[in-house]
Amino acid sequence: MPAAPLPIRDGLGPDRVRMPADGAARTVVEFLHAAHPGEDWAARMAAGELVDEHGRAVDGHTRYQPSRFVYFYREPAPELPVPFAVEVLHHEAGLVVVDKPHFLATIPRGAHIRETVVVRLRRDLDLPDLVPVHRLDRMTAGVLLCTTDPGLRRPYQELFERQRVRKVYEAIAPYRPGVEFPRVVRSRIHKRHGELTAVEVPGEPNSETRIELVEHAGDRARYRLFPRTGRTHQLRLHLNSLGAPIVGDDFYPQFRRRAPGDFTAPLQLLARTLEFDDPLTGQRRRFDSRRTLAFRPGDAARRASVRT
Structure with missing residues (x-):
């Protein structure tokens, strides 16, 4: 375009x-x-x-x-402000890496226009050409990689397209003592246009996630997830398929409509780490989220400590 x-x-x-x-x-x-x-x-x-x-x-x-x-120019409809900040982890040489909070969309779309990572960063950092190289859905927090130079977009996008990025996620979900870990979950995920949720259907797998159990306390556990593919809601679906839906998930196993302005009980899913060989310099790069998840009931995820 x-x-x-x-x-x-x-x-x-x-x-x-x-x-x-x-x-x-x-x-x-x-x-x-x-x-x-x-x-x-x-x-x-x-x-x-x-x-x-x-x-x-x-x-x-x-x-x-x-x-x-x-x-x-068209003035977008008024939006409820998301009361959590985007934290910049790295900003140099055409790259901006941020720690996205829960509830903030990555790109302008639908009802979320100004309250997005892209619009906030373009405005606050005066970077009109900033675009994300990949995406995190609105309810997922963590590391997001952006470029500020149009000439750099393609080399970094190709890292994700060619699966040359090591992505590590964390999730809090029910502890399943009868399920062995680590394990690899593969399934065929289908998302119909216009529907909010995706489904796992019979057929050749098009998604794969390695899941490790990090720790457990009572009926909760912390899992580490290594997605090999990037299907819509892949991590949510794969944990749910093991009988361990992610804490705070409004979509799986049952859809729950959240009231506008309800910023409580976020999805306990975090993009913890991105690691890759820089396509321009060959340097090994690693970026880690500074956020935490609510492992034990009563814990407050770090999102509350980085309010705008």
């Missing part, structure tokens, strides 16, 4: 709308008023913030451009 013709503003890039090939409008503005009548297009034109895909300002006389895009 070509670069947007409007710059990042307050951590957010512009939106774009494609003009249909068979559109009947005579001008760009006529199309926009018909397609999105609730927007203040006059104000955007006056501010010079309505442009075509070449960065040329659109005014009331700009002819309709079939199959082309028009770009503009």
Whole structure:
């Protein structure tokens, strides 16, 4: 996708709308008023913030451009602030490595736009080109690798695509004395578009996780997980398949809808370590989360000590 013709503003890039090939409008503005009548297009034109895909300002006389895009800034809907900070572990040479808190999404999507790692870091560190190399889901905390130079994205993304990154996770889940560890769990995971949860289905495995038991106390245990693949909700599903659903999981074994603004009882899953050979220097790099999980009932995960 070509670069947007409007710059990042307050951590957010512009939106774009494609003009249909068979559109009947005579001008760009006529199309926009018909397609999105609730927007203040006059104000955007006056501010010079309505442009075509070449960065040329659109005014009331700009002819309709079939199959082309028009770009503009859109103010996202209000969001409840996530009251936990993103902690920077490393920042140099085009790399930013952070310790993501629970409840904060990685990238803008759906209902989570400003309250995301990407938007916060772009804004707070003044790094408009920052993007994550991989993703952690909103409820998972831990180490997240980002680049700030577009030229560096591909080499680091390929590390993950080619499974050349050693990823170590920790989880708190029920203790299963009848299950032997360490063990490798393999299954076929299927995620339907538009559905929140994934399922394990019959067929050739497309996911693999090595699981170790670190310690246990009473009916709880700390597990160390080494995912070889990166399927949606893989670690949650694999522990759940052993009868040990992760503490605080709203999805497995049963879906539970969390009330907006409920930042209590986080999912006890942490991306503890990322380790890899740097694709540019060959140097071995390792980054470790400084967060802790609530192992014993009553323990407070470290997320509460890094509030914004």
